[in-house]
Amino acid sequence: MSTREEIETLIDGAARKDRAAFAQLYGHTSAKLFGVVLRILKSEAEAEEALQEIYIKVWRNADRYRAGGYSPMTWLITIARNHAIDRLRARRASGAGLDEAHELPDAAPGPEALAMASSDRARILTCFERLPLDRAEAVRRAYIEGETYAELASRFDVPLNTMRTWLRRSLLKLKECLSE
Amino acid sequence: MTDASDISDDDDRIIAAEYVLGLLPAADRREAEARLNGDPAFRAAVAAWAEDFVAMTDDWPEVVPPAAVWAGIEAKLAEQDGGTGFLSLLRRPKSLRGLFGYAAGGLVAAGLAWVVLNSGVMTPAAPEFQARIAAEDESVVFAAAYDVDTGALEVLQRSGAAAPGRSLEFWLIAEGQAPVSVLVWPNGSERESVVLPADLAARLPNAVLAISDEPEGGSPTGAPTGDVLAVGPVESI
Numbered sequence: 001m002s003t004r005e006e007i008e009t010l011i012d013g014a015a016r017k018d019r020a021a022f023a024q025l026y027g028h029t030s031a032k033l034f035g036v037v038l039r040i041l042k043s044e045a046e047a048e049e050a051l052q053e054i055y056i057k058v059w060r061n062a063d064r065y066r067a068g069g070y071s072p073m074t075w076l077i078t079i080a081r082n083h084a085i086d087r088l089r090a091r092r093a094s095g096a097g098l099d100e101a102h103e104l105p106d107a108a109p110g111p112e113a114l115a116m117a118s119s120d121r122a123r124i125l126t127c128f129e130r131l132p133l134d135r136a137e138a139v140r141r142a143y144i145e146g147e148t149y150a151e152l153a154s155r156f157d158v159p160l161n162t163m164r165t166w167l168r169r170s171l172l173k174l175k176e177c178l179s180e
Numbered sequence: 181m182t183d184a185s186d187i188s189d190d191d192d193r194i195i196a197a198e199y200v201l202g203l204l205p206a207a208d209r210r211e212a213e214a215r216l217n218g219d220p221a222f223r224a225a226v227a228a229w230a231e232d233f234v235a236m237t238d239d240w241p242e243v244v245p246p247a248a249v250w251a252g253i254e255a256k257l258a259e260q261d262g263g264t265g266f267l268s269l270l271r272r273p274k275s276l277r278g279l280f281g282y283a284a285g286g287l288v289a290a291g292l293a294w295v296v297l298n299s300g301v302m303t304p305a306a307p308e309f310q311a312r313i314a315a316e317d318e319s320v321v322f323a324a325a326y327d328v329d330t331g332a333l334e335v336l337q338r339s340g341a342a343a344p345g346r347s348l349e350f351w352l353i354a355e356g357q358a359p360v361s362v363l364v365w366p367n368g369s370e371r372e373s374v375v376l377p378a379d380l381a382a383r384l385p386n387a388v389l390a391i392s393d394e395p396e397g398g399s400p401t402g403a404p405t406g407d408v409l410a411v412g413p414v415e416s417i
Contacts, residue, residue: 019257023250026250026253030244030245030249030250031242031243031244031245032242034242034243034244034245034249035240035241035242035243036237036240038243039237039240047245048245048246048248048249051245051249052249052252052253052256055253056253056256056257057302059253059257068216068223068226068227068301069223069224069227070227070230070231070301071231073234074227074230074231074234075301077234077237078200078230078234078301079301079302081234081237082202082301082302082303082304083302085202085304086302086304089304089327089329089330090330092334092373093327093330093331093332093334093373093375120231120232120234120235120238121235121236121238121239123235124232124233124235124236139201140236142201142202142203143201143233143236144236146202146304148202148203148325148327149203150310150323150325150334150336151325151334153323154323154336154338157338159312160310160323167203168191168194168198171193171194171197171198172191172193172194174197174232175193175197175229178232
């Protein structure tokens with residue numbers, strides 16, 4: 001992985017419509033973004049299509065990067081995650097691929113993943129561990145599967161308002177833990 | 181340190197998190213996006229959550245995409261250049277070029293409603309309406325949620341099913357209007373999704389969803405013919 005400054009310089013280059021900088025940005029970051037999109041969409045063909053659309057968005061919106069206050073990889077991964085979630089929700093809305101998406105193995109990290117965790121990841125995992133298991137799972141599903149309050153309420157078989165209260169409390173606890 | 185049980189709906193930390201996760205209904209999301217421009221504290225809260233959540237992806241393996249993906253991106257950019265060549269003749273200042281990118285992005289969205297926010301990350305929105313359609317004795321319970329962005333009404337079966345040789349049919353009943361058929365439930369399904377025509381979606385506020393018992397395959401007349409088994413008001417989320 002390249003340094004934060006390198007990626008930032010390349011995003012700035014893309015903002016100036018510098019194609020060479022954009023090609024380099026793709027070279028340095030596409031494997032990470034493709035990994036993220038594949039993990040969310042669980043379909044190679046769809047992930048490839050999504051990745052193209054994501055980099056077109058990156059090209060078009062590169063001049064907005066500085067306004068958000070994100071670190072460069074977070075900005076790129078967030079665009080990729082949001083785009084993949086949009087696709088996933090559209091797929092769920094059309095009813096296609098619903099069953100396969102739900103039958104795939106759970107995405108919870110195994111012990112090896114924990115051992116290799118970066119400090120950021122270790123921090124959020126520690127804070128997740130302080131939440132009741134099902135609450136942590138709900139937050140994780142909202143982020144990684146793009147599940148909505150209605151879907152989470154159905155999954156955990158609680159009324160929607162209960163789900164909302166659960167999740168909000170969990171988010172607040174997470175934030176307090178992360179700010180420690 | 182705040183007591184998490186003392187939770188307030190307008191706690192900015194929570195709104196920022198819900199925004200990043202894509203849990204806000206479209207109207208609240210637009211409100212949050214409007215605040216991103218003029219409220220640095222809120223913008224910082226959103227960025228902080230984005231950083232925190234992205235850490236969940238830290239250990240996801242990198243996968244080198246096939247070469248065709250980059251070729252496709254280059255082809256799309258070339259196409260875009262061809263379509264907007266007149267702009268370069270005008271030598272637009274950078275900010276206007278950015279605006280054009282924004283507009284062109286909308287054209288490419290092809291049915292998916294994205295909103296471009298000031299940081300360009302395009303956060304998804306959540307459904308805006310929901311209903312719990314239940315029989316008085318809870319023998320039939322379905323949950324429905326409508327997503328404004330996709331135009332889809334998603335319906336989940338909680339309990340109850342059609343009698344043998346019969347079908348459940350869902351109706352949207354707007355105040356003072358005749359029931360409109362929304363969906364004939366396929367027997368055995370647990371979850372269905374149906375895209376509502378815009379004129380039907382517009383009737384959701386203050387409407388009622390009802391389930392009637394119908395001959396297999398749905399009402400032969402286009403209006404409910406059997407018993408109404410369950411009803412539920414449509415509520416905005």
